[in-house]
Amino acid sequence: MGIVGASGYGGAELLRLLKAHPGVEVVGFSSRKYEGKPLSAAWPQLWDRRPFHSQEEVLERAEVVFLALPNGLAMELTPGLLEAGKRVIDLSGDYRLPPEVYEAWYGIPHKSPGLYPEAIYGLPELHREELKGARLVANPGCYVTATTLALAPLASAGVLRRAFVVGLSGVSGAGREGEGTFFAEVNENLKPYKVGGTHRHIPEMERNLGRLVAQGPRVRTHGPVGEMRLTFVPHLVPMTRGILVTAEAEVDGDWSQGTLDELYGDFYIGEPFVRVLREALPETKGTYASNRVDLKPLYEPRTGRVLVFAALDNLVKGMAGQAVQNLNLMLGFPEETALPKEGIWP
Incomplete structure (x- = not known):
């Protein structure tokens, strides 16, 4: 697994959840802002001796890539990742809507509209069967x-x-x-x-x-x-x-x-x-x-x-946890793997 955009809140939650996942290995996590710096520079609550990697390293090593990036960036990276045989879970809005609707509401020209028909909408409660084996998942917010x-x-x-x-x-x-x-x-x-x-x-x-x-x-x-x-x-x-x-x-x-x-x-x-x-x-x-x-x-x-x-x-079921739930369905793991049902109180 690789995480691009690991210095955002969603990236941090992905790291926290995936480090407890028995079936995957996080081979790299990137951030333009923190590249080369220790993980603790951005997230003191997480413990990993590796520093933030370059985006290129993460994309090269990972078989499944989580794109936790601002809107408009995933559409640039995804075509090359799919061509290289990798799978993508996009946490932005780039593949959630038809390209013409996306452009009207987000004000960003879509750079890979041909991939929208392949993207599976990642709400497991409604799209569970479609998500099994998917190559590209549009993770809802x-x-x-x-x-x-x-x-x-x-x-x-x-x-x-x-x-x-x-x-x-x-x-x-x-x-x-x-x-x-x-x-x-x-x-x-x-x-x-x-x-x-x-x-x-x-x-x-x-x-x-x-x-x-x-x-x-x-x-x-x-x-x-x-x-x-x-x-x-x-x-x-x-x-x-x-x-x-x-x-x-x-x-x-x-x-x-x-x-x-x-x-x-x-x-x-x-x-x-x-x-x-x-x-x-x-x-x-x-x-x-x-x-x-x-x-x-x-x-x-x-x-x-x-x-x-x-x-x-909003950071778990509304973002990173839902992305891990989609990963489990994509790869055939039990759906609940590494995902907490209980909250923290107080």
């Missing part, structure tokens, strides 16, 4: 994972009409170089951002739910996509990590709490990293440092609407 899993049972059942989603994110979701994340700006502060339908993850959420509308519970990445629109309002909160999503859904049909619990319980039965709560409500501390998603659907009789709450750790 935290908001999208939480929102998709919160609304997937309703979309798959064909009863979801529209949704209003409020997302709350810890500061690490903005990345290590995130703008506006200095302590003086985020401490004792709560603010919305990228509102009014401008957040670049909106088309990904709508596409995921549209697939479920058109295809049912076990969707194909490049299968038909139905119509779906949602409103998404993200907020930055003064905590290190964690995502909490509250989705208010307008649904067709007559519902009760019992039928709603049954729908969600059946949809996620046997899923190793999704816990549907019966009594408690999800909270970010409950999933801290785990690869688990906690969900709670709630029927509101007064309005006839469904509320769904979802919590996950």
Whole structure:
């Protein structure tokens, strides 16, 4: 295994998780900023006597490459890696959307659009069979994972009409170089951002739910996509990590709490990293440092609407843990290998 971009938060979590994986060896990790420096220069919590390698060394040695890079860079490296017979798990947004949609929302010309039809969308709960043996995986992010899993049972059942989603994110979701994340700006502060339908993850959420509308519970990445629109309002909160999503859904049909619990319980039965709560409500501390998603659907009789709450750790299930889960499926390891289900408390 090799990690390109190991000085970011996702890269650090990948190192932490993969060092405990009995079936793989991390042969190199790179960072332009820290090249040649000890790992502890960037991550004092990790112990490895090797320094950060050059990107070229990592790409040469590794059979599977994790690209934990800013948007727009993976599309430059991936074609050569696949031609060399390597496998790629991309943690950026470069292969999550059709190239024309990507260009419209990210404002970056796509340099390898011909690879999009091969990229498998890396949400195991929906694309598990497709991920087995994949060469290129587009690893989804935290908001999208939480929102998709919160609304997937309703979309798959064909009863979801529209949704209003409020997302709350810890500061690490903005990345290590995130703008506006200095302590003086985020401490004792709560603010919305990228509102009014401008957040670049909106088309990904709508596409995921549209697939479920058109295809049912076990969707194909490049299968038909139905119509779906949602409103998404993200907020930055003064905590290190964690995502909490509250989705208010307008649904067709007559519902009760019992039928709603049954729908969600059946949809996620046997899923190793999704816990549907019966009594408690999800909270970010409950999933801290785990690869688990906690969900709670709630029927509101007064309005006839469904509320769904979802919590996950943005750096694990929302990023690096999901990437390792995809790796396990790609290579035929047990899906839960090296992935914690339990959170850390307090």
